[in-house]
Amino acid sequence: MSRRLHIEVFRYNPLDPESKPHMQSFYVNEYDSMTLFIALNIIRDQHDPTLQFDFCCRAGICGSCGMVINGRPGLACHTQTKDLPEHIVLHPLPVFKLIGDLSVDTGVWFRDAGTRIEAWVHNDHDSFDPTQEEARMENALANEIFELDRCVECGCCIAACGTARMRTDFLGAASIARVARFYLDPRDERNVENYYEVIGNDQGVFGCMGLLACEDVCPKHIPLQDQLGIMRRMLALHSVKGILPKALIEKLAHKGCCHENHKS
Amino acid sequence: MQIFYTDLLCIGAGLAGERVAVEAAKAGFDATCLSIVPPRRSHSSAAQGGMQAALGNCVMGEGDSPDIHFEDTVKGSDWGCDQEVARIFADTAPIVMREVAHWGVPWNRVEHGPATYYKGGKPFEAAESKEKHGLIHARAFGGTAKWRTCYTADGTGRSVLNTLDSMCLRYNVNIHDRTQAEALIHDGENCIGAIVRCLRTGELMAYFATATLIATGGYGRIYKATTNAVICDGGGQIAALDTGIVPLGNMEAIQFHPTGTVPTDILVTEGCRGDGGTLLDVNEYRFMPDYEPEKAELASRDVVSRRMQEHMAKGHGVKSPYGDHLWLDIRHLGEKHITTKLREVYDICTSFLGVNPISDLIPVRPTQHYSMGGVRTNKDGAAYGLSGLFSAGEAACWDMHGFNRLGGNSLAETVVAGRYVGKKVVEFLKGHSVDFKQSALRDAHAKIEERIKRLSGSSGKESAIVLRDEMQDIMMDYVGIFRNGKDLQTAVDKLEELHARSMNIGLQGKAIGFNPEISLALRIPGMIKLAQCTAFGALQRTESRGAHTREDHPERNDKDWLNRTLAYWKDGDSLPTLKYEDASPYFEIPPGERGYGGGKIIHADIPAEKLHVPESNASDNAASAEDTK
């Protein structure tokens, strides 16, 4: 029953001039409910204390441990070894800057993306009046916003994206879905024109080639491609305002998106 | 060595750290957050359930007020809290919930009309009012008289953290992630920054700051089985303790959460029970009403955890290869509720336990969860002992939780304290200019560099990994839910020995640049000290209060122990020095019965002048709660 797992890990320390990228094999005895979090910690505790990888919450909530597991980006902490073959190959996520071994710099990447898309609710924050009750919102809309706020920025969708692999300036699904989150939110006072400025280009929505890998690997099962589609259609139609009939544009722009149900 | 200058240095970029940073940045100060991980990965993100605030919008929260919230909090703390602070908290919480709503938190909202809720596994109907439609909704949590926990499904921490992080972006807070503060820079009077290790390159850096905030969360990792993230190693508390002059408060007050899952120790939220989930034993019998007829599963966490442990000790636990456990039953809530409002729970159960909570029971047992203790601060969030040093959130012992905190109160504390302390930090920054003494920097830097050198040399024979495992085992075996003098003495003795061995750690492997082994090796001696503060404090406290339960002293002793432990660690000592201070400057609510948990109380004679709110405070606090900027 119990297998002996052959875990092959990418090793490279960019700070060590002697270090060359290579694969290193480790052998670990499998046991019940074993996850890659447990397996990698056993490797570090018992075989090589210098092995670099990132874990934090170890519960699939924080998004630290994105890595390429047998070819597919995923979260190592919620990947159970029983779902994998005996031979497990681990690589760091591509696209992001390598820190060492399996550890990559997702934090700086997402911060940069967040700055580019101005990822905050644009309103007059100082207008908050502590004596007033909160602005009302439909619960259904709150749920829709939360659905996109569930993103943990693990970077799997970016690493799985062929476009992002080819073009380093592509914003990727997580960033565009983040814009979609603000687009949904009535508290954000930006209009379509403003959104067009941040993602209405080939680095944003128009760069997406519809490869669907983002959605297929998302560990939180966020419907990323749906959001990409909604944003692309909305912004594409915005670009041809005045060329195509207005009625047609309005009919198509909000189909399937929140603004169809909730008039903002 | 690279040296950074900033007005406010936040060590930790979870909810509390970011909230304070935002407050300072909004006031025009340069704020820098250090974080081991990118801020959105902070353990705040894992908080599922919600934040308590007496908004009283939902039908089951009707008539709620900060007064009732305050009362629940004081009872929850078993009268161990600072009532002045608990009052500030209860009064400010509703404002802060609205403020973060203004910034973008998608709180779940009231939907008017009839709704089906569950209590103790039984459905009931209640009609939400039309006037409240669209306002912030609330769910039930343990130890509360009203439904008052604001939530976004079961990802409250995630959504509030996202929002605060977006505000950091908006106000240009500097985020330096993958950094670990190793020591505070101070001259014995003022704290002026920190020595920080870069977790990308392994190099040491220095940060000079007018004000320094410790917001590093809890220290749950001194236990083997904990719901805490692997980064919750008490780094901030260690840095404070290592100064020798900043005390840690109530370190023995450790909370065990009733529903850590087996075997992974991952938490499933109290919201499960709040929304109507029940606890079952090996016979699938609902046992909690037998112990707590009034509150049942929704008594405070210390009580529920104790009852669960008690029930398992009677042989009613479910046997498993990972030890005994009980069942959490949320099946009756139905698929829609579980896959929307308890979606994270659903994900955790299916991907880590192989259990489908819609049709199966969830294996749970009490698991280390929260540190009520931490860097002792006054009500302004200023640490004792050093000017310019602040602390907020779980890292601090601001002390609104006393010896047990209510579910939903800690997540709320992060932003409520963050806002309140943030304003105090801004006042401090406005009134202070600091001399950045190079000599203080050199001293602090030399100490850390020396430690790293010693580790890398070949003399050390001890393994940091072995010491960590032994420490965690000691805490599990001797400083658990039920404690007694004999076990605690054993723990103290063993930890003393570990502490001595920790001076002699050597590295097993070599790596140029960043070496993860050094991170652990630098932390372990400090973690052993925190463990010792916990064990030694628990040994000395010969009473049972809140989460601190002594089998040999089962009564709550207000006569001798209505106080707070302050642990100092003098350089070169093998044990902390303990001092005590009054639990609260005054008692708006005099010590009494909690209404759950049972147990005997040895009453205290409290002088009459301490039994009411001083005039000056009443008006002060009211003003700060009103808070017109």
Add this chain to the structure above:
Amino acid sequence: MNSSTITLHAPAKTKTQGRLDVLQMISGVLLILFLWAHMLLVSSVIIGPGVMNAIAWFFEETYMAQVGGPLIGLLIFVHFLLAARKMPWKTSESEAFIKHSVMMKHRDTWMWLAQVATALIILVMAFIHMWVVLTDLPITAVKSAARIQHGGWLPFYLVLLPIAESHVGIGFYRIGVKYGVITADNRNWYKRKEYALMGGFIVIGLITLVRFMYLPLYSGM
């Protein structure tokens, strides 16, 4: 936009990229519709050469073939130019993408690579096909059959047919994905339809080819 591309304090507002995207989509849709219609019309030979001849006669008599043909050629070229903006022309890009596809073992990712490859083949073959047909008007079933039977064109069409049909099939699906018509909920349904459509047209095309192969060239005319 990044620090190296901000050269003006206020970046010029331009809607070009959105418009190019719409144009790529519209040209794609038109070509898809054209190709499907074209296939159906040619396959009318299955019913009888007379039917096909009559249809051809109609298109030539109305000058739709003479004018429409080159226009379609132009449309193909424009569509190619627009789509080529996304193609991995740099070696580093194509290497990265191929490596990525191998790593991912993800069908939709591979399908994009197929789109790029088929696009290049179609670009060449479609122009040859159009040249040969349009420089030898009128179109008749017999002439087409002759090319298949004696002109050595059978292998040519056996390559072009599946390549063109899969390119438009995949393209159709991908437009749906990119513009949010195909969603997480209905993706599998659309995928099945796409395969059915692709397969259907290829089968019709093959039957048409078979019909041409066995069409008597001198039927007593």
